[in-house]
Amino acid sequence: MQKETTLATGKSNKPFITRGMKDHLVAYSFIAPNFIGFALFTLVPMIFAIILAFVKWDGSNPMNYVGIDNFIRLIKDTTFHKALWNTVVYTIGVVPLTMACALALAILLNQKIVGRNFMRTAFFFPYVASLVAVAAVWNFIFSPTMGPINNLLHTITGIPIEDLPRWAADKDWAMFTVILFTVWKNMGYYMVIYLAGLQGVNPELYEAAELDGANGWKRFTNVTIPQLAPTTFFVLMILVINSFKVYDIFINLFAGADNQLNDSTRVLVYQIYNTAFRSLDYGYANAMALVLFLIVMGVTIVQFRGEKRYGQ
Amino acid sequence: MVGSKKKFHAGWMTLAYIALIAVAICMIIPYIWMLSSSFKLNKDVFSFPMVWIPDNIRWQNYVDIWTRIPLGTFIMNTVKLSVIVTLLQLLTSSFAAYAFAKLRFRGRNLLFLSYIATIAIPWQAYMVPQFIMMRELGLNNTHLAIIFLQAFSAFGVFLMRQFYQGIPDELCEAARIDGLSEYGIWARLMLPLSKPALSTLTIFTFVTTWNDFLGPMIYLTKTELKTIQIGLRMFISQYSAEYGLIMAASVVSIIPVLIIFLALQKNFVQGVASSGIKG
Numbered sequence: 229m230q231k232e233t234t235l236a237t238g239k240s241n242k243p244f245i246t247r248g249m250k251d252h253l254v255a256y257s258f259i260a261p262n263f264i265g266f267a268l269f270t271l272v273p274m275i276f277a278i279i280l281a282f283v284k285w286d287g288s289n290p291m292n293y294v295g296i297d298n299f300i301r302l303i304k305d306t307t308f309h310k311a312l313w314n315t316v317v318y319t320i321g322v323v324p325l326t327m328a329c330a331l332a333l334a335i336l337l338n339q340k341i342v343g344r345n346f347m348r349t350a351f352f353f354p355y356v357a358s359l360v361a362v363a364a365v366w367n368f369i370f371s372p373t374m375g376p377i378n379n380l381l382h383t384i385t386g387i388p389i390e391d392l393p394r395w396a397a398d399k400d401w402a403m404f405t406v407i408l409f410t411v412w413k414n415m416g417y418y419m420v421i422y423l424a425g426l427q428g429v430n431p432e433l434y435e436a437a438e439l440d441g442a443n444g445w446k447r448f449t450n451v452t453i454p455q456l457a458p459t460t461f462f463v464l465m466i467l468v469i470n471s472f473k474v475y476d477i478f479i480n481l482f483a484g485a486d487n488q489l490n491d492s493t494r495v496l497v498y499q500i501y502n503t504a505f506r507s508l509d510y511g512y513a514n515a516m517a518l519v520l521f522l523i524v525m526g527v528t529i530v531q532f533r534g535e536k537r538y539g540q
Numbered sequence: 541m542v543g544s545k546k547k548f549h550a551g552w553m554t555l556a557y558i559a560l561i562a563v564a565i566c567m568i569i570p571y572i573w574m575l576s577s578s579f580k581l582n583k584d585v586f587s588f589p590m591v592w593i594p595d596n597i598r599w600q601n602y603v604d605i606w607t608r609i610p611l612g613t614f615i616m617n618t619v620k621l622s623v624i625v626t627l628l629q630l631l632t633s634s635f636a637a638y639a640f641a642k643l644r645f646r647g648r649n650l651l652f653l654s655y656i657a658t659i660a661i662p663w664q665a666y667m668v669p670q671f672i673m674m675r676e677l678g679l680n681n682t683h684l685a686i687i688f689l690q691a692f693s694a695f696g697v698f699l700m701r702q703f704y705q706g707i708p709d710e711l712c713e714a715a716r717i718d719g720l721s722e723y724g725i726w727a728r729l730m731l732p733l734s735k736p737a738l739s740t741l742t743i744f745t746f747v748t749t750w751n752d753f754l755g756p757m758i759y760l761t762k763t764e765l766k767t768i769q770i771g772l773r774m775f776i777s778q779y780s781a782e783y784g785l786i787m788a789a790s791v792v793s794i795i796p797v798l799i800i801f802l803a804l805q806k807n808f809v810q811g812v813a814s815s816g817i818k819g
Binding site for chain 2: 251252254255256258259261262263265266268269270271272273274276277280287332333336337339341347349350351352353354356357358359360361362364365366368369371374375376379380412416444465469472473475476479480484485497500501504505510513514517518520521524525528
């Protein structure tokens with residue numbers, strides 16, 4: 229391409245190298261505004277994060293290099309284990325459920341359905357709607373004694389309200405409630421991605437399958453699923469990563485005015501936040517953050533490999 | 541044979557409609573409940589069976605929320621941040637993306653790789669050192685911190701670059717022969733052609749900034765600087781029994797996002813599709 233550029237402007241008598249240098253400068257001028265901000269506020273903190281994981285620092289006194297002490301602490305820290313475990317349970321609950329719902333909705337809305345656009349909008353909207361507001365509504369609707377859900381369940385089943393699940397307020401039901409909420413809030417987004425993927429499927433493949441006598445289910449498993457494999461990998465990756473990053477949903481569903489979570493609802497990012505900004509234990513918080521980073525990287529690498537294998 | 545197939549098809553479609561309508565109800569009811577409750581007295585919010593349209597519509601809730609909390613300030617702060625971040629993001633991302641997609645220069649692949657490599661790194665993994673850095677720069681408790689935090693995302697560059705790659709190089713070549721500079725090509729050719737991608741990025745950036753929770757929670761501890769999200773959260777935890785007011789404030793916080801979303805959603809599916817999910 230550059231060759232052609234040079235040819236196209238070959239009328240100028242300047243030597244090629246100057247021309248090339250000018251091209252480079254023009255290109256860098258396009259990159260610079262974004263890259264400077266990106267380097268300063270993303271790349272530098274990322275490098276700083278790795279260093280911080282190996283020090284003990286409260287933000288005001290001098291930093292102490294402590295080697296892998298922070299990581300040894302992590303291995304023994306049962307609160308951290310609990311947070312990690314809760315995050316894993318949450319991820320295992322959210323990922324398959326969201327994928328299944330998103331794919332099902334996308335396939336349904338890919339048909340000629342009356343009100344298709346309205347439904348797309350309605351399903352997607354919770355994803356963009358303010359979390360604090362929708363979490364407040366959910367907490368009201370799922371309120372253990374006053375909420376319409378438990379009142380409705382009581383009316384239908386006759387079970388006394390006291391014996392019904394206390395949802396977010398119940399340590400055994402909290403995880404279920406937050407998974408349900410997350411699926412409700414986010415599935416529309418993944419549905420849109422699946423819809424985009426479905427539009428990329430060659431209709432001739434369905435026609436060919438139909439000619440071969442494949443029924444609806446066979447067409448789904450033999451055409452739709454393989455054709456959607458790259459989309460599915462993308463969705464899986466984003467979903468797992470987003471589940472590991474969760475914080476705000478838990479705070480808004482479970483925490484009181486002090487923004488504290490208990491043992492059955494604390495998650496990884498909550499633990500990082502608290503260790504850094506409440507206990508001012510920056511080094512230790514960064515060791516936790518490095519664990520989060522490694523998990524997400526691990527997932528990404530696995531997924532990229534999978535994508536290479538199944539994507540073609 | 542054909543008849544039975546048609547019958548099967550009709551049955552299947554009925555099932556599809558039932559499922560979709562059920563899901564639609566689940567998706568929409570919380571908002572209707574929110575809206576309905578925002579016009580009620582606290583004591584009526586949880587009355588059962590549910591009254592969807594209260595006998596006495598209480599507009600007072602929508603008057604009181606502006607005085608009980610500095611909701612106006614919160615909204616102004618959030619509008620300011622969302623607009624600035626979105627503009628910066630659109631401008632710098634599409635600018636950088638043009639170079640990555642259509643120009644050749646030394647270090648292109650390396651620079652682009654540094655964007656790609658960070659796209660998957662969660663912000664939460666480096667939010668602590670970022671905070672320490674911002675504090676050293678004197679940016680703690682300023683809106684500038686949030687702007688710097690949100691405006692230069694790798695995602696934006698990636699999304700725009702994917703879109704630009706779908707635009708044939710020949711178009712740019714033709715423009716170059718016509719004497720347009722690279723900046724001219726970007727402004728007159730690429731920007732108008734990339735409207736779907738730009739609106740996708742607008743929705744994503746605006747909504748992300750509008751709804752951001754953890755960033756403002758870390759950086760903005762002064763009440764007068766707070767955004768709607770953490771302001772609303774503060775209100776909910778302070779007046780947890782003011783059900784009607786909480787719902788009214790929630791409705792107010794959702795409306796701007798709803799407007800942006802409805803205005804731009806036509807381009808949305810298109811934008812997501814063209815952002816090259818298939819890689």
